[in-house]
Amino acid sequence: MEQSFGIPISRRDFMKMTGLAAAGLVMGGGVAEAKGKAVLDFGQEKLPVLYDVDVCVAGGGPSGTAAAINAARKGAKTVLLERGVALGGLAVLGCVYPFMDTHAPDSDTPYVAEVKDRLRKHGIEPYDGVTAQTWHNPESLALIYDEMCAEAGVNILYQTVLVDVVKEGAEITAVIVQTIAGLAAIKAKTFVDATGDAYLSRAAGIPFERGYEKTGNNQPLSFRFEMGGIDVKRLYQHVAIELKEDWCKSKPPYFEIAEAMHRKQRYKLEEIMAKGVECGEITQEEAEYMQGYTIIGKDGVMSMNCPEIPVRFSASDPISYSKAVTFGRRMMHNIANYLIRHLPGFEHAFISREAAMLGARESWRIRGKYYLVEDDYHNQSRFPDAVCRTAWFIDAHGEKVSEKLPQGGFYEIPYRSLVTNEIKNLLVTGRCISASFILQASMRIQPTCMSIGEAAGIAAAWGLKHKIPASEIRWEEIPKEKRSYVSAGQ
16 A cells, blocks of 8 residues: 555655656665666666665664664664754754653663763763753763764764665665755665654555554644753742742752643742733743753753643644744744743843754654553563663653652563564664554653664664574574663563
């Protein structure tokens, strides 16, 4: 069955509009030589093959970067495709800061622990002494990822957008990408989908879902930004001392403010936001959710985890998503201006940076060999092929915000949720693995996605070395010392 976009145009028609024949993709293109360089027939086009590698990772976010680095460290020739100009995804380009805590004991896999150690070497202490979330600096983190890729020998292609795939039977042989020089091909033996939107998987014909099964809605988008010129001492004095808000246990330079009117938790800053609605300075939608974190290494700057764009805007529809950008930017400025007028410490503040991408909590998810569901969370499921553990609560904005697991409780994520029945040489990592909407709301946080990516990279290299397709690898049979995580049940 021919796939289609969320807008009323088929994939085949889209390719025709761009002057390319989709039939050449889905049936597999041929490789030819032109002027001594390899080319790939793509409909009527002969595309240059930029790389012919062992592992191709699409998406340079927290999970994709982890996958690429770990595959390369294990001896696989690896290329990492990134549509922006920095690695780190939402953590860097999306201003999503800091890394939330998994709430699971001993959840840091080796790669996650290494990233924290590297932050320290760059002068950024990630631990505030009270909470377990990881405070970082986006510019430092982008540099760290570049350094780690260089040391591991990862080839990075920036400003590169995935367009489609070339398949031969149950294997992907190449991906088509848009680069600064035009269309090109990347050939590989194993592919890792770290796009966040399961784009590589969907293009390859993998079954997928999007949105909540009951409503069809995606989780609401955010449009994060940074504000500079903040008097953090004055802000702390007002919120923590004068208002006696004890929600944030840490103290400057590690400090956060928050309010969320639709949550059971009552915040002291709700009153100031509610007054803005009453007097007409901000809308109810703008007042619903506001949060901000100081940024270590950026004195007087806070990362604002808002606005939360109304759920009527979709993370999986290109037209709706684009409208969300415009709507969200207006919300951003209204919230910032209101805080400048009314929140002590913000008197001389200003918007210093806006995210280069919207924060999509959820969009598309694959249906893989194992489908994680809410019962796996509540039952604290264990799996022999587990690649990591987490206990972050079910955090489905607008739908369900669940109770936390008991102290010390956690569930595991199996390798089978990273692979599919349809494509042998494909691994999927990050927030688009095989999971229900509600379960995904728990596993989507960045440290968990990093650990999943770490395992995907290790598995990709292991499979190639031992001539085992990615979809047939039994994670639990890889020697324990070569795995990044061993199940609590083993």
